[in-house]
Amino acid sequence: METIQSRDNPLVKKIRALAHSGRDRRKLGQTVLDGAHLVDAARQGGYALREVLLSDSGAGRPEHLALIAALPDEVRQVCVPDALFRQLSPVESPSGLLAVIDLPETRRTLPTEGDVLLLDRVQDAGNLGTLLRSAAAAGVPVAVLTPGCAQAWSPRVLRAGMGAHFRLDIIESDDPVAWLERYRGAVYATTLGPGSRDLFETDLRASGVWLFGAEGAGVSPALLAHASHPLVIPMPGAIESLNVAAAAAIGLFEQLRQRRFTR
Amino acid sequence: METIQSRDNPLVKKIRALAHSGRDRRKLGQTVLDGAHLVDAARQGGYALREVLLSDSGAGRPEHLALIAALPDEVRQVCVPDALFRQLSPVESPSGLLAVIDLPETRRTLPTEGDVLLLDRVQDAGNLGTLLRSAAAAGVPVAVLTPGCAQAWSPRVLRAGMGAHFRLDIIESDDPVAWLERYRGAVYATTLGPGSRDLFETDLRASGVWLFGAEGAGVSPALLAHASHPLVIPMPGAIESLNVAAAAAIGLFEQLRQRRFTR
Incomplete structure (x- = not known):
């Protein structure tokens, strides 16, 4: 797994932007998921993960290892120091795992019936x-x-x-x-x-x-x-x-x- | 109405403590309410207000004036600058009105029937x-x-x-x-x-x-x-x-x- 130490790395900067800026999420057409539960739910829903970011201490957790092991090869996997991870995380209690997904395409036509x-x-x-x-x-x-x-x-x-x-x-x-x-x-x-x-x-x-x-x-x-x-x-x-x-x-x-x- | 400018005033310090520290709330046996809706609800529920604190800009709002006009004489009323009020407020969007109440006495015996x-x-x-x-x-x-x-x-x-x-x-x-x-x-x-x-x-x-x-x-x-x-x-x-x-x-x-x- 790739390791990144710098807060100025382009991937690190992108994830920070996705985590904290609604405008950047819209501009890039992506968002960031925190924690294994959400990431699992996204994959079960057919969403492809673009990048996966782990904290040093999060990398060893069993639920994260299982998830990483099942990832396709083309998904970029990056590990960062805990202190850097905390700066990126969109939530107060970081889980140690973030993943980037593409936002779904917005439907143009709204339903005229159904719930x-x-x-x-x-x-x-x-x-x-x-x-x-x-x-x-x-x-x-x-x-x-x-x-x-x-x-x-x-x-x-x-x-x-x-x-x-x-x-x-x-x-x-x-x-x-x-x-x-x-x-x-x-x-x-x-x-x-x-x-x-x-x-x-x-x-x-x-x-x-x-x-x-x-x-x-x-x-x-x-x-x-x-x-x-x-x-x-x-x-x-x-x-x-x-x-x-x-x-x-x-x-x-x-x-x-x-x-x-x-x- | 009394005006306070200093963040070291004892009442200001007490309200800051009540707003931000669970331990201080327990120690003092009081808590602080933000906004006219909660303060009204407390009074309707029979709770006596101990002190009422307004921000400069909050002091002029109609719902606050009505509430202040109905207060008994013994309730201390204090006005503080907006900047100081923001430091005291327990919430992100301060309403301009805080009130201190005593915590209710805790019931010793719990019900053995009823909802x-x-x-x-x-x-x-x-x-x-x-x-x-x-x-x-x-x-x-x-x-x-x-x-x-x-x-x-x-x-x-x-x-x-x-x-x-x-x-x-x-x-x-x-x-x-x-x-x-x-x-x-x-x-x-x-x-x-x-x-x-x-x-x-x-x-x-x-x-x-x-x-x-x-x-x-x-x-x-x-x-x-x-x-x-x-x-x-x-x-x-x-x-x-x-x-x-x-x-x-x-x-x-x-x-x-x-x-x-x-x-």
């Missing part, structure tokens, strides 16, 4: 990753993100997604309103507006878009206007609202339950 | 706060935290809790296993172990403890041994697991649904 998770202006990386993870777990195949969302392929969102990125079609849409106008299924949205129906008293079996917005700001009115099923999650406790990722988990899995048990 | 959320070694502050928020929204009155959890009253957990702290009895327990042995209700736990039953095919109406553990490490075997209802959330998607706060939201609200609709 979709539509996220509006969700800026918190942890929430965004958790939302993608719940969608993937529920078997929703597509996630559409509005321009105000955090970058889906940032290391922090990837970490919270725990592999969901490699099971979903993630579409960062420029014009979600125009798409929603053409979409032909139901549009489910939790909102406190008039006309909202109790989630548990509503038939959720039809294919549809689940629309969730940023906490605080909520869903844009232009998107919310297309909700065919405005919903409210009943909350007996004296609290105003749920975390957006908690609300989405409740909605997606209530839909699953109804599809299995309601005929 | 409880039991969290084991949940270290992520965002997850912990979201879990407390979902429990409060679902009307669960008590949360028990094992020693491995993040500090419940840290500013980051408070922020994610969005006021849930003031609606729950939060008990940081030294010996959760001994308590669970004495608890007389059901103990629900999601686990992949043998004997787990489908969440949606299990009667969840009985009062009980909901037990959730850290991601990765999971629930301690000594706690899990007391699960009367080992559960699995059915996941059609090709993903291993849900975020702990998403899983808890699904479980707590499925219990709510069953209590309302199943007779």
